Amino acid sequence: MTAPASPASPASSATSASSASPADRAGRAARTARAASVRFAATHTLPVLVRGFVGARPRATKGHAAPGRPRWSAATLRALRARHGGAPVLVRGLTGAALLVLDPQDIRQFYAEPVSGPAPAPAPGAPDGCTRAGPHAERRAIDESVLAAGLPVHPSCGPFLSVLAEEARRLTGGNTLELARTRHAVARAARRIVLGDAAAEDTELTRRPGRFHPKAGARIAAYADLAEPHTLMGRARRHGDPTGGLDPVGQAAQWLAAFDLVPGVLLRTLLLLGVHPAEQDAVAAEARAPGVARGALPRLRACVREALRLYPAVPDLIRITRAETEWRGVRRPAGTCVVLPALFHQRDPEHVPAAHVFVPGRWASRGAEHDLRMAPFSHAGGRCPGEQLALLVTTALCAEVLRGHRVHAVRPVLDPVGPLPGLLDPQGIRLRLTRR
Template identity: 85%
Template sequence: MTAGAGRTGRAGRAGSVRFAAAHTLPVLVRGFVSARPRTGRGHAAPGRPRWSAATLRALRARHGGAPVLVRGLTGTVLLILDPQDVRQFYAEPVDTLALASAPGAPDGCAHAGLRAERRAVDDAVLAAGLSVHPSCGPFLSVLAEEARRLTAGGSLELARARHVVARAARRIVLGDAAAEDVELTRRLGRFHDKTGARIAAYAADAEPHTLVGRARRHADPTGSLDPVGQARQWLSAFDLVPGLMLRTLLLLGAHPAEQSAAAAEAREADAAKGALPRLRACVRETLRLYPAVPDLIRITRAETEWRGVRHPAGTCVLLPALFHQRDPERVPAAHVFVPGRWASPEAARDIRMAPFSHAEGRCPGEQLGLLVTAALCAEVLRGHRVHGVRPALDPLGPLPAALEPQGIRLRLTRR
């Protein structure tokens, strides 16, 4: 079938049940358990995510690629399955297609509902679009100091990675005085006045190079900005880094040639300047394979048209980002770790792959996130070789559809 204008598919009851069972329910379960430590295998049962991809491919084939209305566990959603509609999804202004919370989704990039002045502060403080942050020097020093704890004992797992990244995050966002405040990090998930007061106290004395120090330099003539809330948002965004770092190092451990090249880059003089293009490509490729948010969910704030069909305000629109990024029909070597695909500047604008989203919805912390994660990986690789202990990955075969960071165990040996 060929997708055309003037049509929207509608899944029948059987199709909706299959979608809910194979896609929506696993996403809800992953979101529920992701915040809870657990042991066991490093990836989910291979069948479940693949059922989801097969279900989405079947819906796309049945409806000719047109958007499909599907009844999920929480109501009807408009499912985006074709590149033509993916392009429109990213092109719609954020005040028309607004962010909606999803189970397990972080709010570090959730700026769609923020006022323009808050987004302007985010862009300036996080240096959106600049590959090397203006505070790169102090930030790299912090990361180098904290990363020494990563390699102690010859192994690396999630608890240690979280501890190291949380310390670095407090120093980068709030300053060195906050380094030891573990309780502050614990309280971020249940924000209240005392937490806000602690953040405000650190912010008042923070060094100029920190994120809150940079934010202090921005005028707030209307008094509508929320510096404490933004600092909390920046701190929370660092929660993604430990898992991303472990996945990247695990993949490099399974690909010795890539690891050797990344380690060589980490030892070059330019690494001290934060460039690290090869390691940044490795981090992007890890996010392509294992995105932080597998599904992008939006709510229309006005009537929108998809393929000539008008949908009312309040329509829930779901773009399965993981499905598109690992779609073998449209992405070469979709299930293989190929960092070289990011060598071209065009790759960052390829709508098939959206680790940090696109257009107005693009995450302002993209470059800072890449800098932090790549720099931490570089600190590990500079003096150590990574051996993936668990889970075992086949570098030639398709990679598993999911990698739970709780189950990753790495062995480190000195070079």
């Protein structure tokens, strides 16, 4: 879980490159022709930039903004893949060159590259943003320990679930559920989980999602002294700092910011369950089952993962190569920016069954979490250490809503059997709640 950043990637400004043909595969890296580069920028890059600009502003929009644009982007990427025989394609832009990984057979090599370099960190709690701030190795080690990376159950699971159950009452306090109410409940839970109960009411810590009050550092430091042992700050304070290079206040700010993604994931998951009442009834029964292990809920977790497959936090993942590497027989120098369009691969109908349909059952198969085509939390060295905590928080909040309420989708209107839109703006989601 890390601090938020711009959704744009080094490929974001790709605009032109010299003309090429499939013959490039014989010894030169495939490069996009000028017309293809312009189309890529218009259909893939520009919508990402626009979504980042619009999404940062708290105003109501339609439930799915410009649903055709991701399809145009996917069509552009499929055309590039077909033209160059699946080989990674070089695009050039104002920020330099980037190599697009378009074929599943190259994904494993992408994840083998270390996660480091000048690329900006992606959105919080999302893939590949876990190691790019501060003293990388030391901060990563503390992140993994505090967030209990790799453990199926967080050591503070009990206290965290109690906090989430209490704050979930704010979600179900009315007959409707929208982004503002969801943000309020999640922000309170975040402050209690990261800093403790003393910080629960301090709404001035973040006046807007991802933007901290100018005096937030001093206030976080004050709360850190009061943090209960089970909180993330309490766990972090038990770590030593032999080099003096760590910034616990800054780390706490990043953990708080990491919760900014939870409201969107929560609303998308509940919306999809509202459109699929049979699945909703099944996960509600799971949540109400007597003797169910606290935080287990495998079927509901699968629904959260499926929502993240359909609507990933970061559409493009990035690697900066540290040494000369070979991609399909073409040598590329150290420092090459390699981009994996994760959204494209996760919803690629040529390689993913029912790619545009909500099918949470796909996550029940053995090894599904390690399927390299799916990257809700990335893979290998870039796998987010906050994965299990993020799933715990989002699943627990969903469960608290569904135990006592039935969710009905008000807007947007989705087809339960047809292809889902490429985008679901959480600011436009409205749900209706009725008592079970």
